[in-house]
Amino acid sequence: MIPDAVDLRTELLAISAELGRGTLSSRLASATPRRAAPDATSLVEPLRDVLLSQPVASWPRLAISFNADQVDSKLWLIECLPRGLDLSRHRVVILGAWFGLLALMLHRLAPRPPAEIVCVDIDAGVCARATQVLSVLPEPPRVLAADMLDLDYPALGAGRPTLFVNTSCEHLHDFAGWRNRIPAGARLVLQSNDHAGCSEHVNWVPDLEAFEAQARLPEVVFRGTLPLEHFRRFMLIGRT
Ligand SMILES: C[S@@+](CC[C@H](N)C(=O)[O-])C[C@H]1O[C@@H](n2cnc3c(N)ncnc32)[C@H](O)[C@@H]1O
Incomplete structure (x- = not known):
């Protein structure tokens, strides 16, 4: 598996589940402390914020696209x-x-x-x-x-x-x-x-x-x- 892929996958699937339930929040799903160096998951917080700004009616379709x-x-x-x-x-x-x-x-x-x-x-x-x-x-x-x-x-x-x-x-x-x-x-x-x-x-x-x-x-x-x-x-x- 590509380094960082497991962490990014976990975060994207959490986003998909939250979009599907209509409970998306701006926090990272993982309890794992963030590393100081930029990594694959450093885009997750900005991604959550962008998705939160989309109309709620679009969330179910977005949820499927991140499943x-x-x-x-x-x-x-x-x-x-x-x-x-x-x-x-x-x-x-x-x-x-x-x-x-x-x-x-x-x-x-x-x-x-x-x-x-x-x-x-x-x-x-x-x-x-x-x-x-x-x-x-x-x-x-x-x-x-x-x-x-x-x-x-x-x-x-x-x-x-x-x-x-x-x-x-x-x-x-x-x-x-x-x-x-x-x-x-x-x-x-x-x-x-x-x-x-x-x-x-x-x-x-x-x-x-x-x-x-x-x-x-x-x-x-x-x-x-x-x-x-x-x-x-x-x-x-x-x-x-
Ligand atoms: C459901 S999605 C993607 C599913 C796909 N398995 C994936 O994730 O790569 C299919 C996308 O193809 C686009 N699409 C369908 N026909 C197309 C075409 N002729 N030219 C460009 N985009 C097209 C649709 O608008 C849609 O956003």
Whole structure:
């Protein structure tokens, strides 16, 4: 496990539980004394304050976005990134970024944080909330309200090595159309799931093999399945 990941996971799950119960407070959940040096959990107090300032009606959805299934999926992604991948040289473009959880976790837990993060989501309201959540980072990522099916990927990847991350593949009604837009040779991290019980999951897949067939990656450096409480998460890391 990545150093600091256990502490950050504990704090994020406490936030999720409190948001879900409607009892979020500004205090840290852990009784563990804070270390003098900055660590992964140093963003938790500012994060609690930002979330407390959001309308209470948005808390149930925020609670889901910070729950164990989501946090563990992102931890898994960070742990499985290729050892030789130096994110400090990369722009990371997160597609379907929702409220910015992966950007927060990457920034705090990756051995070397990305040089630049861009978060894309089609929902302008989600983007507004993500911008506030991500303001807890010293160099907040750019948040872009856009449809990933319409983006100019060569332009998004210009000027710096770029890693495209799509952890919302199960939400794409035209996955093949999206996949065709990604330029050949691009580095890609994909996650999907077998959670058929959610109406938003218009592109869930039954297993990893179905996901691989859909993704058509000529080069795969990681393929795996993570059993979670409510579904299985599938992940592919490679190049187009
Ligand atoms: C429920 S969330 C994220 C679930 C996902 N497993 C995760 O945490 O990465 C899915 C997000 O994808 C966004 N989304 C869906 N279709 C999209 C599209 N075509 N372009 C950009 N964002 C999209 C939604 O607005 C939503 O915020």
